Amino acid sequence: MDHAAEAAPRTRGRNPRGQGERLREEIVAATLKLLEQLGDDQALSMRAVARAVGTAATSVYLHFSDRDALVLAALERCHQELTRAIDDAEAGADDPVAKLRARILVLGSWAYEHPGLYKVLHESTLNQRADMSFKRELGDRTAEAVRRCMRDGLIAVDDAALVAFDLRAAVHGAVSMRLNQPDHPWPPLGEQVERFLVKLVGIPA
Template structure:
């Protein structure tokens, strides 16, 4: 694949942030075009932007730092999408469900970047870790804290609850991206069933308890269903 350099005029003083954004844009474009981080080099990015490789190193220490920055910006965009859909929801539980849908849909629209951002090799303290801990994940955690405060979810560790939802959303996104040919049926409906099970599962656990064996759980749920069917109160 031949990377065509862009003709670029010398940047004026104080335009370092602009060049940094152009570098990130070029790296993102190359990742989308090649489909793999290994196919993207500092030299190819420099050619795409229209600068020399040393100009890249003025902003990023190495290729790993550059890819971290791309992933960090990706998660910022993901968070923006999740917050956009959350603003239209009537309740906190619907916010959580909508955020899960937004996560999966965003990943499916940008599969190459999603693979890099969530399934690439991570390093503690990297920009990617910082983004995960401060943007989309933190908003999920805030929703969990709100549900606990509202009495919808039982008292618990909001971080762990957010990790559970993130795991479910990631699992759906990853399998839909890697195995699109499986008989999923309507993808939106499939996603909703999984997310609904996770979001409401904590509510059910809070009602019947979390220390029951599977058969005890089934028996208790059947008992509650029978009481409601008979017009009684649990």
């Protein structure tokens, strides 16, 4: 028996009328923290989430029909926060190439800061069972970043969506290998990203 899972939840005050949404937000936030620790959505339990929030498991089920629905909501929130961080980094750069570089570097560095969430977001079996259409936004914005470089004549004109896809696939591969083989003497990610930008996107070396 999982004694931790059976432990009584910490006491939590009842939300005032009309503040059920606050409980939902707390549930999502607690789920993100647990997924970061576990790195595996299958290891998450609704009871553990309820215990972390300090409420009953039945209260979690009032907001989310099952674990997949809960994890999807948490991952969508995670993806929104990642997208904002990437957009902020891009906004601080001066030209289209610098903006694209900043975008891709944040994408890579975020994985090191949140390895558990990265694994669930990109490597979990939930990707096969559920629609994660919200992930398309990041791809679309990366394609637009590549397109801006082309419009300004900084790289050769090509299929921006395909170039962005190849770039993101390369970065995801590099990140995944580092997370799954942490003891390997990998080159600095920034240097590898720069090579991707030169070879796959065509920015000047």
